[in-house]
Each structure stands twice: as C-alpha cells, then as structure tokens.
Amino acid sequence: MNLVRAELERLGARRFVQLMLVLLVLASAVTAMTTLVSSHQPAPDEVVAAERAAAEQRQALEDEYRRCVTAVQGSLPPEEAESYPDDCSAFDPARRDRLPVATDHLAGVFTFANEARPLLYFLVAFLVLFGFLVGASYIGADIASGGVVSLLIWRPRRLAVLGAKLGTLLGALALLTVLATAAYLGTFWLIGQLAGLPGATGGDFWPSLGLIWLRGLVLVLLAAAVGFAIATLGRRTAAALGAVTAYAVVWELGLRVVMEVINAPRSANWMLSTYLDAWLTGEVQIIEASTCQDSAGFCGSSYQLGWGHGLAVLLALAGTLTLAAFAAFRRRDLI
DSSP states (O other): OOHHHHHHHHHHHHHHHHHHHHHHHHHHHHHHHHHHOOOOOOHHHHHHHHHHHHHHHHHHEEEEEEHHHHTTTTSSHHHTTSSSOGGGGGGGGGGSSSSOOGGGGTTTTTTHHHHHHHHHHHHHHHHHHHHHHHHHHHHHHHHHHHHHHHHHHHOOOHHHHHHHHHHHHHHHHHHHHHHHHHHHHHHHHHHHHHHHHOOOTTTHHHHHHHHHHHHHHHHHHHHHHHHHHHHHHHOOOHHHHHHHIIIIIIIIIIIHHHHHTOOOOOOOGOHHHHOOOOOOOOHHEEEEEGGGSOOSSSOOOEEEEEEEHHHHHHHHHHHHHHHHHHHHHHOOOOO
16 A cells, blocks of 8 residues: 555656646647637527537438438439449438438537537546556656656565556546546536537436547556556667557558558558547448448448457557566566
C-alpha cells in the first residue's frame, strides 16, 4: 500500500502530467466557450422551417427507396437501374440509425443530443493520447534517470515495483476519465439547456452514449499500457514515441499505399486503425475495392468487422507488449 501511495505521489508530481492536465482543461474550456458563443435558442419560426425541411428530407429518403425497389423489379430503364444494387436495404429509411429531425436543420443552434457523440469521441481521442504519453514518460523517465534503481533499493522486488507503477497509472487514468467525462459532458448538457436545445435524449440515447464511453475507457487504458510497455522495453520515453511514429509512417501510410497499388485484397485487415475504429464504434464496414475494379455501375462488395475483432486485436497487442516488458524488466541490467 505504501508503494502504491508513493507511486501516486510521484505520478501527480510529474510536470509532464500536470502540463497534460492543463492542456485537457484548456482544450475543453475553449471548445465549450466556442460552442456557447456560437449557439442560441431558436425562435418559433426557425423551428417551423426546420421541421418542414426535415419532413422533406424524410420524404426524399422514402422516394429513393421506392425508386430502388422499382429498379429491382425491372420497371426502370437499364441505364437508370444500374446505379442501384440488387438489395435495397441500404436505402430503406426504417433501417437507418436515425431519421432526419428538425434539429438537423437549425443553423447556429447547439443540440446536445446531436453533438454528444462526436464530442465524446473528441474527448476519448485526447485521453488516449494523454494515456499513451503519460504511460510512456512515467516509466521511461524513471528508468533513464535512475529513479527505478533507487526505488528497487527500497523495495527489491522488480515485478512488484513495475506492477505497482502500471496499476497506479491505470487506476489514476480510469479515475481521470470518469471525472473528465462527467465534467465535459455535463458542461455541454448545460449549454444545450441554456443556450441551445437538449434534443431527443430519451430511449437508448444515454445507454448508447455510455457504451461508447466504456469502450473509450478501455481504449485509454490499453493505450497507456502500450506506451508503458514500449518505454519499458526501450528504457526511454523516446522509444515509445519513435515506435508509434515509425508504425504510422511505415505501416499505416507506406504499406497502405503499396497495398492499394498492388490491389491487395482486404488490405484494411492489416491496419491497426481498422480495429481501433471497429472497437470504438462497434462495427466498421469496409468497402472491398479490389473486387470493384472491372465492375460497371453499382459495386456493393463490402464486409464488416465487429467490436469483438477490434477488442481481440487490441488486447493481444497490449497483452503481448506488457508481458514482454515485465519479462525484460525482470532479467536485464537496469544500469
């Protein structure tokens, strides 16, 4: 317990952690102030016009769906029918996540229900970066400066020390994520009440938002563990930064271009970003471009990767790196 308390004090005293916390508060404050200044409560005539526009858009969706069904039945000219797939489910308004509503057509009005999800994604992205950088610097700086060696003199159990550092880091990040999310979304909920519209927050709105937050929390913790593990293996904070930069440039950018040039099938399956997207959003649909090269008209070749695929890959990556870091830390010379 004394070791965990000591690690909490060391983590909170790090200037880099304090700087990242200040940046988190500043980014949230700037976003909230910008939203507050640019929003207003709509007048009755604005609401009427928005409801009319939403009704017209819903009718357009219905018309497009009927046109697709007509094309499938063979009642449209061939040159028009070829732009529609054999399955019209993608055009069916009843299968959409949500239909157009009046708040979609209100300019300069912040609607909490419409903006909560992208706002939460923004916060999760910042916290993932925060977790990775803090995790890497927390252990990397201690190893490089000899702080770990000094700590091992007091507590000469390597795995216990490293485990306490990782556990303290993950626990502090989990608490920070809870507090930051409550303050962040609470602020924008108040803006929606006072200077905009709350929107449709009933039904499954809050459960779906909570599920996104839960996935984001897992992603923050995994990112911190990966940063911690790579910095432990490389003995420097720069090792984690260099590894991520090299991966992004060489693999995510370079290999992606090569695979597109050679028209490799299912090239997205080799990219970590695909599984990040699948886990955070629940499911990602990938267009298989390699099968559409010689097709004319509509080409609907695609496949889906669910959150299970994303979580399995992310857990495998974080688990492998963490186990390797503990194994290396247990055996090698730290000086």
